[in-house]
Amino acid sequence: MKTRRSLFSALITLALLLLIGFYVILLGYTYWQYHPTALWELIATREIRHAIGVSVVCATIATAIALFIAIPASYVLSRKNFPGKIFIDTLLDIPVFVSPVAIGALLLVFFTSPLSKHFQENFFPIVFAVPGIVIAQFTVIAGLAARMMKSTFDQIPSRYEEVARTLGCSPVQAFRNVTLPLAKNGFLAAAVISWARAIGEFGATITLVGAAAMKTETIPTAVYLSFASADIDRALTMVAILILTALSGLFIIRFISGKEVRF
């Protein structure tokens, strides 16, 4: 029995080592001859600083909007039963099984329709414009955020809300004072994952807004453009910037949350 347990222990540890080892080898092999001065030189250029700024700002806005909508939407899905619930629940997975480029194509067709053209003329441009980046990122991450928040709400017994109601809470007060505080960790996890997914988003973004330098260029599109023009050093530097930006963002969210976010 003891041997079986230690074998099991060894196997799961090996799996973890393989996973981490794979990423470490991938990065180590790619960057072992890489000179960090190239990183600072590239960051110093206006174009890249703009791309980093656009990526961070757009990902943050898209995450905020996605969570703002995903929280109440997933709460309804978690707590209420209604006809067609399974169908709606499945729709949330569209961004998972439809590739980002296909989502971008859908968005492009939709936002070049006469109705949305009218909207863009009177309010703000979307196609080949910065707001389009937010929309592309939002489309990809909203379902993911809702899915994560739903599983968080599913794990919180509705009994807490019921007890809160008998203690004088309205449904809104029960949600705000009981459910939301209990969902804090799930909320932070959803924010972290959504933001990380948004900042790395490429397919839907490039399809909807293109990759105009100093305009709609994000870090992932800059990586693509560098590879497309066979500038491998620049591409690797952009990948390093993307990794560093994403990691910094994740650490900041975890730091603000005050404790480790488990997901």
Place this chain on the structure above:
Amino acid sequence: MITLENLEVKLKGFHLKNINLEVRDGEYYILLGPSGVGKTVIIETIAGLHKQRSGKIVIDGKDVSYSPPEMRQIAFVPQDVSLFPHLTVLENILFGMKIRKINQKVYKPLLDDLIEVLQIDHRLAVFPLTLSGGEKQRVALARALITKPKILLLDEPMSALDPPIRRQLQKVLKEIYIHFGVTILQVTHDQEEAFILGDIISVMMDGAVVQTGKRNRVYFFPETRKIALFTGMENLFGGEIVGLDEKQKQIALNHNGVAFKAFYDRTIPKPPLFFGFRAEEVMIIKDDRPIPEDIADENLIVVILKKVIEKGSSHTMEFEEATRHLPIIAEVPNYVYRKLRYTIGQEMKVFIRKKNICLMEN
């Protein structure tokens, strides 16, 4: 006063019909029934957590059938107590006060009183995760009582507790009931707990309330054989009426050739008639003692001792009637049993008073 008038509730797996209850101010009311009969559904409906199909819920003369839970002025302690895990014990207790924005000066005297009576003063700063089952119940009671509810609804408050903690909490519940003068409606499947705590007991079976009455009435005089079985009446027999004295309100019964006499205080139940008596009401007459005159007209039966089961606090003695082998069970306190010094197979006499024999329907 809480009144349920012809309440009908339909939920997945439950269809409760014609539920009528009346809980008067200051009463400790028990809804007793086997698990899965719908007791919890009833108190959750009173709390406003389920919608009824028809019927009324009236609290202090006001129809609250369609009022949301927060407008009903009730407090509900569910079976799992559901203390908010992200709040400390004190924050849990004061939750209702904070929501209603009630000034600390208003609730402070009651808070101090509750903390003292429920003995939770040393646990106020901790989170519920660290509390024992009994402590959780006490905190949940404090959280409910501080809102000064018109009625406190308790759903199986002791079902998850160990016997010693359960006994402690029974005392606590009795104490808060007396100390705070609160009206309580408690659901339980434990007949012993029901009879320890309740003033009025309603027995629920098959989705309906089948008997309501004062504790002793339900305990000693169940109206049907099913209720008698559920409330633990050990001696139950089918009976044939062989004589009736309407003046004395006395009835003569026969079960397989063994005669019994009983009183009836209302109408005689519909046939098929059953009768029974509790094991604690079977008296044993010592061999060396003459039969007292006052029991000469009671049910005196010659029996043979078949088996004795030690139960710690008492002994269960299983007899057979000497000629017809009718099984009779007696529950005897330890000190009585020790004085008896009987052996298995020995013939002896027992008697059951007529007033302790209960007539019932099937």
